[in-house]
Amino acid sequence: MSEVENLFNKLNADLAPGQEKRINVDDIEFKGEILTGDPVDFSHGDVDAFKPVPGALDNFVYGFEEVGGSQAYTVYRGREDILKDVAEKLSNYSHTAIDPFEEIIITPGTQGALFLAVGATVTRGGKVAIVEPDYYANRKLVHFFQGELYPIELDYLNHQNEAGINLETLEDSFKAGVKTFIFSNPNNPSGVVYSEDEITKIAQLVKQYGVNVIVDELYSRQLFDDRKYTHLASLDIVPKENIVTIIGPSKTESLSGFRLGTAYGSKEIINRMEQLQAIVSLRASGYSQIVLKNWFSEPEGWMRGRIQAHQDIRDTLTALFKGAGFEVRTTEAGSYIFPKINNLSIHCDDFVKVLKKQAKVTVTPGTQFGPQFTDCIRLNFSQDKEKAVDAVKRIIKVAGYYKNEK
Amino acid sequence: MSEVENLFNKLNADLAPGQEKRINVDDIEFKGEILTGDPVDFSHGDVDAFKPVPGALDNFVYGFEEVGGSQAYTVYRGREDILKDVAEKLSNYSHTAIDPFEEIIITPGTQGALFLAVGATVTRGGKVAIVEPDYYANRKLVHFFQGELYPIELDYLNHQNEAGINLETLEDSFKAGVKTFIFSNPNNPSGVVYSEDEITKIAQLVKQYGVNVIVDELYSRQLFDDRKYTHLASLDIVPKENIVTIIGPSKTESLSGFRLGTAYGSKEIINRMEQLQAIVSLRASGYSQIVLKNWFSEPEGWMRGRIQAHQDIRDTLTALFKGAGFEVRTTEAGSYIFPKINNLSIHCDDFVKVLKKQAKVTVTPGTQFGPQFTDCIRLNFSQDKEKAVDAVKRIIKVAGYYKNEK
Missing domain, CATH: 3.90.1150.10 (Aspartate Aminotransferase, domain 1)
Incomplete structure (x- = not known):
């Protein structure tokens, strides 16, 4: 073979x-x-x-008909006015400062963001910790970039009020040389949310061992039973150059058909993600990008x-x-x-x-x-x-x- | 570093x-x-x-409003009825048989197709021939997948009625172990078209040395002075398992803002491209895909x-x-x-x-x-x-x- x-x-x-x-x-x-x-x-x-969120199609049509050429061809990381709008909304949402011109990128779906983030941090032989169970692509991305996989158990069935991540195995993996940690919160597929205590401990370990962390918060807006949610970036424990947060409007907002996602955080990693996007697909669909204006602006x-x-x-x-x-x-x-x-x-x-x-x-x-x-x-x-x-x-x-x- | x-x-x-x-x-x-x-x-x-081609936006709106969910979520290689329509049109256009269910994939732009095609054929240390000058991403893709670059001179300024590729250097590179050859025809940036004789000789060399060839025909519809154009695949010289042709509606048809491209040819390579698309961006925007129905169906x-x-x-x-x-x-x-x-x-x-x-x-x-x-x-x-x-x-x-x- x-x-x-x-x-x-x-x-x-x-x-x-x-x-x-x-x-x-x-x-x-x-x-x-x-x-x-x-x-x-x-x-x-x-x-x-x-x-889909009401008004999404209208905005797309507006982008095509009224904005035209400058909407079709944007800088690879996304059109400036849209980056500014989205950065401001995500800053408010996640209690994290985001520089719209240096610290955020628009991607074709959150899948696109994940691919770019892993591609911008993992090279052959690099050690990567992922959670099990977790989003199926995390594992495949590590395989594709020929990293070495360190699985971390999430004992979701036997915990209440916390996700159940095995923090000892996580620390052991960091000690063994893991340089990137990827996880989704809320967890896909189990639908559990990491507690503030778990997120704080993850942040402390990531900081202590100088690890890059990629956190996929795709489903964090749809919280049941008024559950408390802790954005990893909001704690300000992980140094900004080591964290990328991924989120997009494909799920709760039903906008998947437009293929839109975003990643924000480390200026260095976001910059590499843009360099990579230049050869992967250039940019998220120009006309679609404007639909992000409907995101976090849903009707009352x-x-x-x-x-x-x-x-x-x-x-x-x-x-x-x-x-x-x-x-x-x-x-x-x-x-x-x-x-x-x-x-x-x-x-x-x-x-x-x-x-x-x-x-x-x-x-x-x-x-x-x-x-x-x-x-x-x-x-x-x-x-x-x-x-x-x-x-x-x-x-x-x-x-x-x-x-x-x- | x-x-x-x-x-x-x-x-x-x-x-x-x-x-x-x-x-x-x-x-x-x-x-x-x-x-x-x-x-x-x-x-x-x-x-x-x-x-853009007339009717493109109308079709997008139809996909969103009338088709809905099944348009938003398609199989990664693209929605079946659209693959069928596009395969038939491209078969006629390029005089090449294309199985709509096995031999074609819809991608986010032709950039997406190129990325997937290179990712599906080149691994670290693999030897890859590219033309100079040629599309800037070809070189970068080889770097990204850590292949070894074999540049082939295109002496476009000193030829008439042929592009001016140095076929001796190309054969030498194949002798030296090159296993993938990537080129655009018409050439980007020089705007020259390879002659039938050049394409035939390229096909014969590719066949003789068992090389995979990726040919980017993005601009092949916009031919000036009634120039003759030869589709590499149409010659039936290169074994089908070794060729991928890339084309899309972003340029001549001005549909770039929808991010649509296609690749057709080798069943094995197309299949790997789909596996890769699954972790890169899942699929081309579902609603955008339907705009391909306007392609090759432009008004008289x-x-x-x-x-x-x-x-x-x-x-x-x-x-x-x-x-x-x-x-x-x-x-x-x-x-x-x-x-x-x-x-x-x-x-x-x-x-x-x-x-x-x-x-x-x-x-x-x-x-x-x-x-x-x-x-x-x-x-x-x-x-x-x-x-x-x-x-x-x-x-x-x-x-x-x-x-x-x-």
Whole structure:
């Protein structure tokens, strides 16, 4: 196998969220019935059920028709007036000073920001700590840049009021030479929020060992039960040159179709990210960039309504899973739920295929978030409630067909 | 200097097209006058002067409003019906069979396609041939993936009816172990088209030595003087698994603000490109993808009119440069002109800063296209003609201030 084939085998995205249309189910031996019902795709949020922020399209059209050429072609890090607007809003939101011309970049989605941030900090053989479970791309990015992976356990099922990160393993990894730490808060896929105490301790360790930290706060606006959230950058413990925060309007705000994200923090890292963006895709779509003006400028009450609606769906689905004996921690923020199925007789990679065929339901296998999560599935519950409830009942029924004999 | 800093020093994009707003001119000693006139940005085409393909925005709006969620979230390589439509149109255009489900991918701009194609073929230490001069990102991409660069001379100033590639050096590089060859046709920045004979010989060499070839045909629709154009893939000489062709609607069609490109060819390489896209930016903007339906479906006569208008500007600007003693080959396709300034007393990197300050004109320095082009500048002449003519007169005047004494 050539080096390039070997590298890409580690990236295998065939079971990644959004790729399910390309799944082959020919190799599965099916048990039980094929159920009827509306297909539901839990691999991502349904932006028909939860519509994009009002006014987004109008602003895009304005950018195309009225602003024109200067909107199509912006500096690679983004158009200046938009950077200024976004930097100010994010400063207020995260209680962090952001220089709009040096410390922030607009990217094609937060995925784009993550790629650039990892590419700007990790080279071959560099040691990188990631959390397990955590966003599937973190692990793949480290593979792609040929870094060495140090997994940190997040014991999310056995904690309350804190995420459950193993801070000892984190410190050990720093002692062993880890120079970059990547994590999402709220955690994807478990939906848990790191406590102020955890974030403070992470910050202290990062500072002590001179590590670069990349924190993905994509879901931090959608907090349930009035939970307290601590922005790592706001603590002013980590030196500014060592931190990059990533956030964007693709999830809670349903603006994913415009491919917009931002990263802010270290001037040096942001500058390298721009150099890299120059050869990766030049810039986020020029016309899309203007849609960021709608972000953090939503109509009065819009965000509150969205949070309430999601909290309601969360409560219903969590009760269904718990009632059926699945292990699950109640989602604290965002719209992911990550149930563990006890006594499942098949690997979750196959269970996902089974669900697609027998339940008309698309979910993401736990193994995308860490190799050990072979009996977990992730659902994005930003869906039409009625259809989602029915689909979860089908998941539970089909899981029953594939239980180990006791 | 750390490894990552060293790597990014090679990527320096400060003088790359589009970045001129971030240029610092404090270190230049100016000579002569500061001229008046309308600012002109020749670093890219002016999509206010040459508007996007009609109907593009309408289709975007349709995608957002009518198609909705399934348009926002597509498979990473692009939505199936759009892939099918684009594959059919590109098959007809380039006389090449393209399987819509296996052999084509939609990317964020052709820059995105180039990045993915190089990332899917080049690993550390891999030997890569590139042409000089050629698109500035080709060289930077090889640096980023830590390949070894084999420059191939294009003696464009001293040839007629062929581009002027040095085929002996190309074969020598293949003998020396080059496994990837990247080039643009029409050539960026010189605007020359490779002859059928040159393309045939390139194809034969690529086949003989088992090399992967990435051909960037971005500007191939805008051919002047009814020039013949040969698509490398159409010759059926290079085995399909070894070729990727890149093309998109950002230039001639003025759709750059949507960030759309495509790559087609080798199933294996396209598949790796999709795996990579999954961690780079997930997908081209979902709503933007539908705008590809407007591509190669322009209104009757639209393309002919666009070519005529550009040919007219080309003729006027070329005559001005030649009349002032600049060396320049007449552009055969696309909208770049790459004049060489004789007896320039300063480096073109500084001359570019001088032009910005004294002539209110933005151009790209020749060194972006190869380190030896220290007395060349590149202009994209897809501009308002009157303003462009006046701006070129200012360039000529300012160049006069910085001539060597004879």
